[in-house]
Amino acid sequence: xxxxxxxxxxxxxxxxxxxxxxxxxxxxxxxxxxxxxxxxxxxxxxxxxxxxxxxxxxxxxxxxxxxxxxxxxxxxxxxxxxxxxxxxxxxxxxxxxxxxxxxxxxxxxxxxxxxxxxxxxxxxxxxxxxxxxxxxxxxxxxxxxxxxxxxxxxxxxxxxxxxxxxxxxxxxxxxxxxxxxxxxxxxxxxxxxxxxxxxxxxxxxxxxxxxxxxxxxxxxxxxxxxxxxxxxx
Amino acid sequence: xxxxxxxxxxxxxxxxxxxxxxxxxxxxxxxxxxxxxxxxxxxxxxxxxxxxxxxxxxxxxxxxxxxxxxxxxxxxxxxxxxxxxxxxxxxxxxxxxxx
Numbered sequence: 001x002x003x004x005x006x007x008x009x010x011x012x013x014x015x016x017x018x019x020x021x022x023x024x025x026x027x028x029x030x031x032x033x034x035x036x037x038x039x040x041x042x043x044x045x046x047x048x049x050x051x052x053x054x055x056x057x058x059x060x061x062x063x064x065x066x067x068x069x070x071x072x073x074x075x076x077x078x079x080x081x082x083x084x085x086x087x088x089x090x091x092x093x094x095x096x097x098x099x100x101x102x103x104x105x106x107x108x109x110x111x112x113x114x115x116x117x118x119x120x121x122x123x124x125x126x127x128x129x130x131x132x133x134x135x136x137x138x139x140x141x142x143x144x145x146x147x148x149x150x151x152x153x154x155x156x157x158x159x160x161x162x163x164x165x166x167x168x169x170x171x172x173x174x175x176x177x178x179x180x181x182x183x184x185x186x187x188x189x190x191x192x193x194x195x196x197x198x199x200x201x202x203x204x205x206x207x208x209x210x211x212x213x214x215x216x217x218x219x220x221x222x223x224x225x226x227x228x229x230x231x232x233x
Numbered sequence: 234x235x236x237x238x239x240x241x242x243x244x245x246x247x248x249x250x251x252x253x254x255x256x257x258x259x260x261x262x263x264x265x266x267x268x269x270x271x272x273x274x275x276x277x278x279x280x281x282x283x284x285x286x287x288x289x290x291x292x293x294x295x296x297x298x299x300x301x302x303x304x305x306x307x308x309x310x311x312x313x314x315x316x317x318x319x320x321x322x323x324x325x326x327x328x329x330x331x332x
């Protein structure tokens with residue numbers, strides 16, 4: 001482990017950790033509202049390190065869905081991480097061992113991936129470990145604090161904070177949709193399908209997880225067929 | 234106990250997705266349609282989870298709509314994730330003060 005590389009990683013991880021703390025606070029409130037204990041909420045965040053996946057998973061836990069439904073939902077929503085891990089593996093230094101890869105894979109989140117890929121040099125284990133440790137702490141502690149505080153806060157604050165996670169989702173989608181019309185099309189299609197399943201009584205038997213899977217697969221497939229992305233994207 | 238089973242399933246699936254391409258399978262995905270499909274997934278799944286759920290996340294529909302509007306406008310101008318999330322919260326809070 002090189003001290004300088006670890007320090008550089010830690011420094012790059014601070015803004016991610018701060019952002020994670022505030023957003024996972026909102027996840028903690030939701031988890032506690034759904035009946036999870038503070039420990040269960042924090043454990044979910046510590047072991048998953050994914051906002052969208054955890055959020056969908058929480059809906060399934062609350063609804064008492066099947067384990068297979070849970071596994072499938074996570075697979076579809078988190079499949080994009082396979083692509084990120086694939087890209088990341090190309091940028092890792094040659095002397096990163098298999099054991100170290102097992103550690104690095106654990107917290108390869110959207111934000112950590114983005115920072116790692118924009119790092120000028122090839123990635124050492126020291127840098128990656130430094131980069132990941134604070135965001136993992138921030139994500140877990142934020143969830144624990146949110147779950148603990150959720151029941152103590154007045155309803156007005158609770159209501160306000162409960163849109164934080166959705167706000168972050170919007171912040172990911174809108175700039176991409178502005179830049180690329182196909183993304184706008186796919187996102188709008190997905191939202192329309194989601195509303196259809198929510199409001200039309202014929203679909204009321206559809207669980208939250210299944211609805212998310214169908215919307216995601218159908219809208220992404222439509223986008224892929226109508227506007228396949230060019231190479232190197 | 235069942236909650237821990239759910240958490241274990243979630244964590245295992247998510248970890249396998251991340252670890253397999255980093256350890257065993259290093260090659261690049263060549264199929265253009267599969268690559269395109271995966272490119273759209275983050276946007277479609279986040280949108281499906283946000284709508285219409287966000288409309289019922291707060292005390293009432295009006296404050297929720299204020300939150301959506303604030304988030305969409307700031308996101309359009311490419312503000313950071315935390316700024317957009319905070320603005321959405323603030324919009325909900327302020328709207329509910331006046332209702």
